[in-house]
Amino acid sequence: MAYNWNWGVFLQPTATGDDSTYLGWMFYGLKMTIGLSLSAWVIALLLGAVVGVLRTVPNRWLAGIATAYVEVFRNIPLLVQLFLWYFVMPELLPEKLGNAFKQTNPIVQQFLSSMVCLALFTSARVAEQVRSGINSLPPGQKNAGLALGFTLPQTYRHVMLPMAVRLIVPPLTSEFLNIFKNSAVCSTIGLLELAAQGRQLVDYTAQPYESFIAVTVAYLLLNVVVMFGMRWVEAHVRVPGYIGGK
Amino acid sequence: MISMNKVSKHYGSFQVLADCTTEVHKGEVIVVCGPSGSGKSTLIKCVNGLEPFQSGEIIVNGVSVGDPKTNLSKLRSTVGMVFQNFELFPHMRIIDNLAIAQVKVLGRNPEQAREKGLKLLDRVGLRVQAEKYPGQLSGGQQQRVAIARALSMDPICMLFDEPTSALDPEMINEVLDVMTELAQEGMTMMCVTHEMGFARRVANRVIFMDQGRIVEDDSKEAFFGNPRSERAQQFLAKILHH
Ligand SMILES: Nc1ncnc2c1ncn2[C@@H]1O[C@H](COP(=O)(O)OP(=O)(O)O)[C@@H](O)[C@H]1O
Numbered sequence A: 001m002a003y004n005w006n007w008g009v010f011l012q013p014t015a016t017g018d019d020s021t022y023l024g025w026m027f028y029g030l031k032m033t034i035g036l037s038l039s040a041w042v043i044a045l046l047l048g049a050v051v052g053v054l055r056t057v058p059n060r061w062l063a064g065i066a067t068a069y070v071e072v073f074r075n076i077p078l079l080v081q082l083f084l085w086y087f088v089m090p091e092l093l094p095e096k097l098g099n100a101f102k103q104t105n106p107i108v109q110q111f112l113s114s115m116v117c118l119a120l121f122t123s124a125r126v127a128e129q130v131r132s133g134i135n136s137l138p139p140g141q142k143n144a145g146l147a148l149g150f151t152l153p154q155t156y157r158h159v160m161l162p163m164a165v166r167l168i169v170p171p172l173t174s175e176f177l178n179i180f181k182n183s184a185v186c187s188t189i190g191l192l193e194l195a196a197q198g199r200q201l202v203d204y205t206a207q208p209y210e211s212f213i214a215v216t217v218a219y220l221l222l223n224v225v226v227m228f229g230m231r232w233v234e235a236h237v238r239v240p241g242y243i244g245g246k
Numbered sequence B: 001m002i003s004m005n006k007v008s009k010h011y012g013s014f015q016v017l018a019d020c021t022t023e024v025h026k027g028e029v030i031v032v033c034g035p036s037g038s039g040k041s042t043l044i045k046c047v048n049g050l051e052p053f054q055s056g057e058i059i060v061n062g063v064s065v066g067d068p069k070t071n072l073s074k075l076r077s078t079v080g081m082v083f084q085n086f087e088l089f090p091h092m093r094i095i096d097n098l099a100i101a102q103v104k105v106l107g108r109n110p111e112q113a114r115e116k117g118l119k120l121l122d123r124v125g126l127r128v129q130a131e132k133y134p135g136q137l138s139g140g141q142q143q144r145v146a147i148a149r150a151l152s153m154d155p156i157c158m159l160f161d162e163p164t165s166a167l168d169p170e171m172i173n174e175v176l177d178v179m180t181e182l183a184q185e186g187m188t189m190m191c192v193t194h195e196m197g198f199a200r201r202v203a204n205r206v207i208f209m210d211q212g213r214i215v216e217d218d219s220k221e222a223f224f225g226n227p228r229s230e231r232a233q234q235f236l237a238k239i240l241h242h
């Protein structure tokens, strides 16, 4: 049976009568994916930096807590974490807060759960990169900072982190790409992001090839944009004359 | 200025420093030498608290380094240190390497700090390199910058840990010249180095270490004239023939 290609389907109004075209649905999903991934990424970077630094400090308790954090969020499957945040967490909150959450707009509930889930999962991975960046600095750098009279936090701030962060731009790029891909998991709790919209399109238009090709192209474009963005960052923070670690 | 009394340190059962006792007076230059692994770096890092030690006492300018109540950062800001691998901050321009601790630790205003930094760069002959990054300088130049950086804090004494060991031979003298000048100006210095020419020129005393112990602590004349221990004699014979 010959497949009936119809790229014009994207410009048709949707069958739900919601005053949108199927292309409009795709853009809605794309916006959701971008908004979710970017907000989770920002949180993941901040949290990951803090946890990664704590893993390297000379304090057994702080380092131990940070290690536990990383192990928990890195090793529980993302899908399970998502269900925990979305279905279980509201029940564990103090009753008032839990109820308030359950009464908000379902889209907000889905978005918040997804954002927290992706952010914490990714922060554990960012923390590992930050830690390995710090550990790959020449050990004398820390001593040089301390010897000048910097406190340990000042030494991290002015000496170790600026170089460690530069070293980990390439692995962070792949974490950044991952967060976009991982965000597709959030369709399982009903969040209408890009992948979910693709599936909806299949159901409503019976044009699966066009729908999935469009979704694929959208993810690829996101990839390309992120990669060029991170290349720009990498070139921008390059240190003149610096050739690798010692 | 620096006094050590029976300083000991061990990792598990391995003794890195054993009952090290010595004294550095104001204006003195002490050279510390000894075979690799004898504890020279560890000893010198104990002076500004970069290495903790388990027993004994170190007093720097009246402050006890091992006392938990001592503000180590403050103490360190008064003790200059120069490392084998220079340890300039690679992401900062040379001038910022010299200015940052003056601003963040001593609270000087950035303009003043820059001025002072430029003056010190002038002194080590590198003012024209002020806007470059460390990776763009030769090893000898980087080490001179590192000395200038330590001086920018107006230290009361200077510690050197093999400052010329990582350098190509043709760059060793430019660094030793800066150190010699510093010594002649009356800076109190404790230098781990195997540069015996430098020791002969400027040292007041020479300390010889072996297996974590201070085996010899002599005036330079006595040390080069006639070291008492066999280990020191062997060591000297080896390095002087190189
Ligand atoms: N963190 C450590 N754990 C165990 N042993 C160490 C450690 N750091 C240094 N040592 C040992 O302490 C000894 C003295 O080291 P060091 O002070 O660097 O010697 P030197 O500077 O004279 O070459 C060496 O034998 C070294 O292997």
Ligand SMILES: [Mg+2]
Pocket (backbone or CB within 6 Å): B040, B041, B042, B162
């Ligand atoms: Mg050493």
